[in-house]
Amino acid sequence: MKPYLETSGASGAHTAPADRPASPVSSYTEWDPLEEVIVGIVDGASFPTWHMALPPVLPAGMHETFRTRAGQPFPAEQVAAASAELEEFAHILEAEGVKVRRPEPIPQRREYSTLDWSSTGMYAAMPRDALLVIGEDIIECPMAWRSRYYESLAYRPLLKEYFHGGAKWSAGPKPELTDAQFDQEWTDPGEDGPQRLVVTEFEPTFDAADFTRCGRDIIAQKSHVTNDFGIEWLRRHLGDDYRIHVFEFNDQHPMHIDATLVPMAPGKLLIHPERVPEVPALFKGWDVMAAPAPVIPDSHPLYMTSKSINMNILMLDEQRVIVERQDQPMIDAMKKFGFTPIPCNFRNFNSFGGSFHCATLDVRRRGTLQSYF
Ligand code: ABU
Secondary structure (H helix, E strand, O other): OOOOOEEEOOOOEEEOOOOOOOOOOEEOEOOOOEEEEEEOEOOOOEOOOOOOOOOOOOOHHHHHHHHHHOOOEOOHHHHHHHHHHHHHHHHHHHHOOOEEEOOOOOOOOOOEEOOOOEEOOOOEOOHHHHEEEEEOEEEEOOOOOHHHOOHHHHHHHHHHHHHHOOOEEEEOOOOOOOHHHEOOOOOOOOOOOOOOOOEOOOOOOOOHHHEEEEOOEEEEOOOOOOOHHHHHHHHHHHHHHOEEEEOOOOOOOOOOOOOOEEEEEOOEEEEOOOOOOOOOHHHOOOEEEEOOOOOOOOOOOOOOOOHHHHHOOEEOOOOEEEEEOOOHHHHHHHHHOOOEEEEEOOHHHHOOOOOOOOOEEEEEEOOOOOOOO
8 A cells, every 4th residue: 555644854744645546535416426335334223322412303202212212222123124124225236336335333332421421322324424525525523412422433444444545534523512512491392383403502513414415515404413503614624615505494303404305416306395395596497306205104113213214315326316115106206207216125224214315425426526506
């Protein structure tokens, strides 16, 4: 391997070699041809330590389950079923020519502490939340959940490898996550009240999944984990090459934009029909498709998401899209919208709070930085 740094002169000053390899991390959009992807794992997946940041986004019927099972593993048969689906997903991606990488399992039920609080972890199932790829930069996000404080450690072997290969590796300011970061007076405003978010502006926090990338333009939402301070931190970190547009949607439980507004290809946008009653003017001229109603039965356990997770698809390029195998309305809608759906079983994985977009991090897509608006 070539050294990524050279030391020169008596001063010991470091200079990068002129022949530094092309970065193994490079992704500007949600649709450029996918070359390498990280797919999450559910090994050790556990109910996190209970905290006031959870109820604003957990399904109402799950609060008691999370309270009483905090620190315990998710049911073994559900973990096994989700793990099998992740394997199927990885095989499908490889068959489509995509290099698949996996994180390393880390202990999830070992308690850890900061100066102010202690918690157990949750999982490394959703790389989309913990890591944000913008161009050649892979950013560890300052996540707002105490149970996700160390989540990015599962990806550290990959991050080091990508850095040695020439990528830029960054991290947001490590948050303190003291009580000051959470609105201690928070109550659910109900479906019709004004949006009330549980995170305060004490310090910057964000999850990567509150951002969706369209080249120079990045669409964002504030949520129960992403605040203005976090968005501003990212804006300054990225600099003048990018424009971050922040929209508020019709959603009292926002946490991640990728089941609300999904740019699929240049000029093609998938929206959640209730959460996006009016398409932002930025997308003027784009073809807009409203996601079909989900078909997940009420009897299927969804611990951490609404059924809207059915629109959490993954684009392999401007044509091919991974969709849930049992979601025939979505498969039909994708064909009608001009895409080539590739079905994959994922309903058991959905139980853990995500689908194909959440479960992946597109490390490298073939493409360059462009404007699409
Ligand atoms: N990343 C999961 C989003 C789920 C939802 O918005 O319902």
